[in-house]
Amino acid sequence: MNIDIEFLKYPIGKFKLPELVSPAMIDEAIVQIKSFPSHLFKAVSPRSIGQLDTPYRPGGWTVRQLIHHCADSHMNAFIRYKLALTEENPTIKPYDEAAWANLSDATLPIESSLAIIQAIHFKWGILLDSMKPEDFKKTYFHPEKNRNQELEEVTLMYAWHSQHHLAHILHLGMREKW
Template sequence: MTDIEFLKYPIGKFKLPSPPTEDTLKEAIESIHSLPNLLEQAVISLDDSKLDTPYRPGGWTVRQVVHHLADSHMNAYIRFKLALTEENPTIKPYDESAWAALPDSQLSILPSLEIVKCTHFKWSFLMENMSKQDFNRTYFHPENNNSPKLSEVTHMYSWHGTHHLAHIQHLALRNNWLTQ
């Protein structure tokens, strides 16, 4: 039996590096930049039955995870642009579980892989061209009642992409999909 906590958090829960440094920020940006290729490698050969397998009991399917990454990271990119062009703007939270249940989460994963690829291309380019002051800019998250710095958000989304990629990779390992 596999530990449910490991199935939920295969790379552990998010922890901001203490202290965050320019090096950890560069690593986080590189992680965001490289996610599309790693994600595509992890899912491109999976058939529909594998894509419709939950990564854990009660969890999303691989297909839903891929669509979630597209939805979540599009929102993150928009939040960055808002924070860079407005003073501590209030962002719009959304119900990610409700989004994962919408009909478009049953589509082929190919459109979402393209969304992730294009979003991450623009997002990583934007971050690579941001100043130290830009990374200190914030947005207000009304659900969390906080205003995280974009440097913190960068680390969090680096973790987020790696976290969901690990869900898929560990599922493939547990089910011996890599040898089939």
């Protein structure tokens, strides 16, 4: 059996920022961000401990690590939004997500991170719904990327990020016939 590692890494493709971001794209991204917790809960609720500890690809994170990663990543994203909305082009703090995925809390039951995701996405949805079109043009500086990122880009990126990791879990379930 041939394994397409690139597909396993990027089941919905890599993130690509469109040349022009339309209000409809932002609206769809907000819907995806707000609905992510319910889709994620549905994907992982019936999973056994063994299934949660299965990597989504050879050499990849387990489903458990993916859930904890999404909580960590989306907490950081939410804080970055608040910084960009309240400060002039703040410099954000990058973090080593692979190292975080190997800390002791990545072995915890997933319920704590599911609760964080639910709460963060609820608050994030309220924030996104309250933003005016000009707010999505606000920026933060990302030192690893060495560039400013507009919140409209970040909104599309985190909608993609949510769907990207959800697809990892769903595709693993289909391959394993869960």
